[in-house]
Amino acid sequence: MAVDLLLGLQWGDEGKGKIVDVFTSNYDIIARFQGGPNAGHTLVFNGKKHVLHTIPSGIFHEDKVNLVGNGVVIDPVIFKKELDKLEEQDVNYTKSLCISRKAHIILPTHRLLDAASEASKGKAKIGSTLKGIGPTYMDKTGRNGIRVGDIELEDFKDKYRALADKHEAMIEFYNADIEYDLKELEADFFDAIETLKSLKFIDSEEYIYQAQQSGKTILAEGAQGSLLDIDFGTYPYVTSSNTTAAGACTGLGVAPSQIGEVFGIFKAYTTRVGSGPFPTELFDEDGETMGRVGQEFGATTGRSRRCGWLDLVALRYACQVNGVTQLIMMKGDVLSGFETLKVCTAYNYKGETITHLPYNIEEENVSPIYTEIKGWAADLTGMTEASELPENLNGYIEFLEKELNLPITIVSVGPDRKQTITRKTV
Ligand code: GDP
Ligand code: IMO
Ligand code: MG
Secondary structure, X not given: OOEXXXXXXXXXXXXXHHHHHHHHHHOOEEEEOOEOOOOOEEEEEOOEEEEEOOOOOOOOOOOOEEEEOOOEEXXXXXXXXXXXXXXXXXXXXXXXXXXXXXXXXXXXXXXXXXXXXXXXXXXXXXXXXXXXXXXXXXXXXXXXXOEHHHHHOOOHHHHHHHHHHHHHHHHHHHOOOOOOOHHHHHHHHHHHHHHHXXXXXXXHHHHHHHHHHOOOOEEEXXXXXXXXXXXXXXXXXXXXXXXXXXXXXXXXXXXXXXXXXXXXXXXXXXXXXXXXXXXXXXXXXXXXXXXXXXXXXXXXXXXXXXXXXXXXXXXXXXXXXXXXXXXXXXXXXXXXXXXXXXXXXXXXEXXXXXXXXXXXXXXXXXXXXXXXXXXXXXXXXXXXXXXXXXXXXXXXXXXXXXXXXXXXXXXXXXXXXXXXXXXXXX
């Protein structure tokens, strides 16, 4: 069976966690392939909210396998906290959760290095989540990293010490004003390593291959969004992994020919958390309304998310680099009540109208060109059928389908599992 992908098409927080949870009943295995605890995936069901960081969003379905792939970076301390929360909810993960031996480990000093690097950048800081993501992927590509499989080896502690000592020297080099007690951080780290050891470590590429051979269905869950991709995002204001479809191949060991559906998920407007260009960002009442009604606060850091109109130039680009086959539109309910909606269909780029994403999308180079669309007033949050959706919302959706040349098959009208409407099947 092919591996299906579910990917964020914007700057993250599109609602991936919610939809993966909804889709889990259709799959045998849910697999994360990149990112780490910088992610915050929110699920809401039975009146309760759950936020996952590293653990796949299928974990509440105990009969499904949840796999943390080789492309993911794991902070054992945060992972342990996630497990503790699951235990509080009586979720039994011991049989269903497994981790790739090839996944890299975030050391406490990676987190410190992230903080030191950000502090040294001053105004040019990335706005990182400070979870150590950049430094850990740097050690991975620099061939210095420590992997989950190393935990099983006798020299794990020596490996750890050598890398942590090197990091301490690097932290000093930054000359940043950060205080820390490494001994305390290390005690938590090694305690969490012991917890991690109680889980199944697997050769996940082999596992996935065998699962495919035996007809199992697999959904790969993306983290972050396409515009945060290390290659195709708004560099350097990006994360340090490939968040796009190609990342699922390298982050799980799945061949490109084995990819099936590519579900592209986007908000009906746009948000961004952290620094970096955002052509359709709003600094007015409309942006404030989106933030307030949409509860736009980061699930990992609690920071306010910047809000703006939907950007079809960026969205088209994301559909293209990912090979999206169908679209899922989230948070349409947040736009209820706007008399007129704006959608960016092109950019004015240095005086020229363009419809592709240029190298520079900073404010001084790009200004959005908008098409106006009539809004709707109805509250969508209680709707369950496509036939109930207001005419002007259908007009908005059809406009987007035409512009993007892709079907919008699912419309989400609230955070709860149940607030999910299937519009069409393809
Ligand atoms: P993820 O990182 O892509 O999984 O998304 P986040 O969980 O970071 O952010 C999405 C936020 O929007 C969460 O608070 C969700 O509970 C919420 N959410 C998801 N879908 C909808 C929706 O259709 N309407 C509204 N109002 N909220 C939603
Ligand atoms: P989910 O999976 C939104 C952003 C950070 C920062 C940049 C780099 O919940 O959609 P990093 O910590 O990766 O070095 O930060 O990327 N960022 C996210 N923004 N959602 C996320 O994940 C994000 N993960 C990282 O805010 O701008
Ligand atoms: Mg999130």
